[in-house]
Amino acid sequence: MPYTQQHKEQTRQRILVAAAKLFCSRGFDRVTLTQIMSKANMTHGAFYAHFSGKSSLYEAAMQFATSHAFWARNDKQSEDKETHIKALVTRYLNWSKSDEEHPSPLEFLVTDAAHKEEKVRQAYQACFDSLVDRLALILQKHALKKSSGQEAKALAEETVVSLVGTVAIARSFAQPLQNDFLKRAKVRIVSRLNSGLKSTA
């Protein structure tokens, strides 16, 4: 038995990483198994030793991307100023604009997930919820006085919708006006967040 269990698990991870990046930046249909396996430094024949099919991989990749989104990591030490509201929004918009490193299912796979089986949509929703919860937590911290979990969550959800919608739409715009659109949106979103905090603070 020249191949260890650990080795198999590692290759499976390599496939997941490659798949998550490719799926998130191009969507389900525009990515081929050959491309994924190639990015994972293998040939397509090896794929079926790890997953039962493309759809199965898609589902796993969505969950993988969710749990590896940058906001999912608990960077305890950088919690103070790095997650300062404006910084988070800016970072999110910049991060999502470029598909590098950690891919974002939220914007790049809206529409895509809508046509898939329940499992995939559940994973998408979980990803969305995790970001909302994350933001709600930050909002509560920054609110000086009592801000109910309800209010924080509502503002967080509204904000995430705006973030996701903004990036998704911007990507569908013609080049010349993309940045202006993103800038305007950023100003609006930050403004809403600030006034929201003041009113509940």
Place this chain on the structure above:
Amino acid sequence: MPYTQQHKEQTRQRILVAAAKLFCSRGFDRVTLTQIMSKANMTHGAFYAHFSGKSSLYEAAMQFATSHAFWARNDKQSEDKETHIKALVTRYLNWSKSDEEHPSPLEFLVTDAAHKEEKVRQAYQACFDSLVDRLALILQKHALKKSSGQEAKALAEETVVSLVGTVAIARSFAQPLQNDFLKRAKVRIVSRLNSGLKSTA
């Protein structure tokens, strides 16, 4: 010459109608020319007498859908109460949720358009802008006192982002919580619109 110019134009329109519906509800890749032509009551062989290829059709369909969106029609008489803010939002959310009749490129083709050539993205943006302009116009009418075009347009753009984002995201959610999500969003959006009008009225 058994076929008149008019007849050709009519068939072309039939293809466009069918294509717009199918593309908007399923996206570029999940629709085949055979399906489109079948919906237009023809076989796929006849297609190339009207369009040079699938991509060309996609571009035309996007423009067609834009100019036929329900908000693009100037229903002068129903301008008063039918376009009342809340009614418009409700109608939009309900309308976009179901792909029937007039399809919506805005939600269903975000992501899709992002991967296409400049022409398509320009058409997408034109569609977006037309809705923003439409809404901005209504907002200005409802604002009792001076509300600058700037303010109205900013609020309109923010609103459309929320609408599009909401519908697109909801469609990617698992069934059970879709409606709750839509309801919450609707309340938020209407609320923002009302307070926006008050402050500038």
Place this chain on the structure above:
DNA sequence: GTCTATACGCCGATAGAC
């Protein structure tokens, strides 16, 4: 487990009869 080779189906596009 990973490779190469190949089977099979689907789809966009073309050819040619009517």
Place this chain on the structure above:
DNA sequence: GTCTATCGGCGTATAGAC
């Protein structure tokens, strides 16, 4: 202009050697 028939390419999935 619309049909039927077919070509050619690509992508998923499988077979079998190593």
